[in-house]
Amino acid sequence: MTKRELIQKTGFTLLAMCMAANIVFLGLIIFFIASKGLSIISWEFLTQAPVDAMTRGGIAPAIVGTLYLTLGAVLIALPLGAACAIYLTEYSPKGWTVNLIRISVNNLAGVPSVVFGLFGLAIFVKKAGFGVSMLSGSLTLGILALPVIISASQEALIAVPQSIREASLALGATRWETIHRVVLPAALPGILTGVILSVGRVAGETAPILFTAAAFYMKGYPDSVLSEVMALPYHIYALMTEGTHPEIQTQIAYGSSLVLLALVLSVSMLAIFIRQRYRRGYNA
Amino acid sequence: MIKRNKEKGIEWLFTALAFSSLVFLTGIVIVLVKEALPIFSTVSLPAFLGGESWYPTAEPPEFGIFPLIMASFWVSAGAMLICVPLGVGSALYLHELAGERQRAVLKPVIEVLASVPSIIYGFFGMVILAPFLQDRFNLPIGLCVLSTSIVLGVMATPTVASIAEDALGYVPRSFREASFALGANRWETLTRVIIPAAGSGISTAVILGMSRAIGETMTVLMVAGGAAVVPSSIFDPVRPMTAAIAAEMGEAPVGSDHYHALFAVALALFIVTFAFNIIAELISRRYRLKLGLSR
DSSP states (O other), X not given: OOHHHHHHHHHHHHHHHHHHHHHHHHHHHHHHHHHHHTTTOOHHHHXXXXXXXXXXXXXXXXXXXXXXXXXXXXXXXXXXXXXXXXXXXXXXXXXXXXXXXXXXXXXXXXXXXXXHHHXXXXXXXXXXXXXXXXXXXXXXXXXXXXXXXXXXXXXXXXXXXXHHHHHHHHTTOOHHHHIIIIIHHHHXXXXXXXXXXHHHHHHXXXXXXXXXXXXXXXXXXXXXXXXXXXXXXXXXXXXXXXXXXXXXXXXXXXXXXXHHHHHHHHHHHHHHHHHHHHHHHHXX | OHHHHHHHHHHHHHHHHHTHHHHHHHHHHHHHHHHHGGGXXXXXXXXXXXXXXXXXXXXXXXEOOHHHHHHHHHHHHHHHHHHHHHHHHHHHIIIIIOOHHHHHHHHHHHHHHHHSOHHHHHHHIIIIIHHHHHHHHTOSOSOSHHHHHHHHHHHHHHHHHHHHHHXXXXXXXXXXXHHHHTTOOHHHHIIIIIHHHHXXXXXXXXXXXXXXXXXXXXXXXXXXXXOOSOOSSTTSOBOOHHHHHHHHTTTSOTTSHXXXXXXXXXXXXXXXXXXXXXXXXXXXXXXXXXXXXXX
């Protein structure tokens, strides 16, 4: 082996080790959370409310709260995000508006999550008077999810071949008819991927709901959009930082983490799966 | 005629909705500035940024955020030491060495790792990593700069990897072919042609990774230890800016000096991440132009 080959071999081995590190990280996280969390999880754990100062019982209100918050966020972010993507790919004249919007989207994506929380606190909780509520939390999370939905939708719309649009226009369809009967149906799987990705992101977010929605403990389920909610990620945080029975609470936190991790990872794997199928469909 | 009006109306509607991101971004800036400004009638800007004591609830309170800034800086710098080599290395592996079948598995692994919620990383750091480090290095407390840097570094690795991999994808095939034609082997082509060509794209990835690490909240809140002092070693507990906001906002009465000071911390944080994002944007635009790509 020459010196050049030796250097190449060493370099490639190092790169392979970097890649392997990712797999090890993911494996370690899943292994530790699952190995200690599995024994906690039972039917009761998933379907009952916490009792005895959160030392017994389940996490059902937190699971339901996370689902509500996520649903609310998607309901807000999807119409806005899809409209923005449609404007950028279908309508926008080239020029400063496109650049301005693109830069805003990119920067919104980079805003730290705790800053969204402060924005939600000042605007939705205080100014609009929604208080600490599901509504405030969903609105805050919706803004956070917006960039994810915009970029996925944009990618999906760009992937629709130009010839399909031209065919529709040639048949006498107007621009809007072309968009909602031809382009959108073709881009739907891609937009759906964006929605699923944003669900995964939103469900795991904690900082934006700290001061806008999350309740430390609730007896039952929220009964209106203006009531506080428990949420899985916040529940984990609360179990680890508050309360008087750290030993037992850590156990419950393991169980809650496993539920959250399973939820988020299955959602993101679903998105990856849909996208791969859909891309293959286009190439064929 | 009616049809044309309808078309126009719809176009206007989409245009209006498209500006929502800009509206929210501007809204965030306005809120931060408006809620942060009152604190500067209590402390001067230099005293705020350079002051070494953060005792917001003491009597009289002290609002110097230098320890928080230093904490954010050190944990992010530590994270960079981990996520830059690992992230860029993974991107190079994916782009250069992995075949189609490997890529089909490895890319999802990176994406899935990126989707693990920060609270899970925080929990992992708190119950697994911190006790391990405490035991290993005989520390009084495992929640410190080192543990935070490790967790943040792992978190930012997939971010750096996927952006860097995108950047590598923009390097034209012809560059590689020209290099092979000159007799260079794959490693030489990689280190002397591909990496320099993708250099600014890779630096975008690094900047965005840094931005992600600085803005990360729950992880540092749980793992950093929370002491608002300028760290003197990597084994010191610290309180980064995001952690201070998240931990203290719940107890700060609305409209108090403490409340406004926390908004000012958030404003400082926003300015830093915003600057990083703009720099990344500028670099990546120039990069694409350089390689003859318009988009």
